[in-house]
Amino acid sequence: MNGQKLWTRVAVMALLVLTVMAAEGGKAEKQGKKERKSDCGEWQWSVCVANEGDCGLGTREGTRTGTDCKQTIKTQRCKIPCNWKKKFGGECKYDFQAWGECDLATGKKNRTGVLKRALMDATCAATVTATKPCGKTPKTKLDARTQNQKNKIWSHQL
Numbered sequence: 001m002n003g004q005k006l007w008t009r010v011a012v013m014a015l016l017v018l019t020v021m022a023a024e025g026g027k028a029e030k031q032g033k034k035e036r037k038s039d040c041g042e043w044q045w046s047v048c049v050a051n052e053g054d055c056g057l058g059t060r061e062g063t064r065t066g067t068d069c070k071q072t073i074k075t076q077r078c079k080i081p082c083n084w085k086k087k088f089g090g091e092c093k094y095d096f097q098a099w100g101e102c103d104l105a106t107g108k109k110n111r112t113g114v115l116k117r118a119l120m121d122a123t124c125a126a127t128v129t130a131t132k133p134c135g136k137t138p139k140t141k142l143d144a145r146t147q148n149q150k151n152k153i154w155s156h157q158l
Helices: 002-037 141-157
Strands: 056-063 073-080 092-096 108-118 127-133
Touching: 092 127
Parallel strands: none
Antiparallel strands: 056 073, 092 108, 108 127
């Protein structure tokens, strides 16, 4: 009985050694493949171009250099969010402060935006400034409701 236990242990040990050797041999092959891929340069991506209009689904083109690369140009699908401020680049999103006070000399008010997020490989300014005319005093909801009621009364009198 002890002889049978001994042979079982030897067989299990031999199986473990073979398994470890096979796993290390597989790693060496995989590393060799990685080395061949390193001959290729990094992918350089163009900006996303929308299929229709200036936002929504689109494509971008990638290129890379290398003598042994199988693929040097490829196209990738991408998306330009439609709610981002296109004035500051359709691939950059900013967190804006509240509008500042009206500058009476220029008749405009400003606010500053800090970069929140950028789409892949986009070049975005860290901060941007938005400007708009001061305009009239903003109406509150109560003012708008009062104006609507006046319009209804006026239309009924005609």
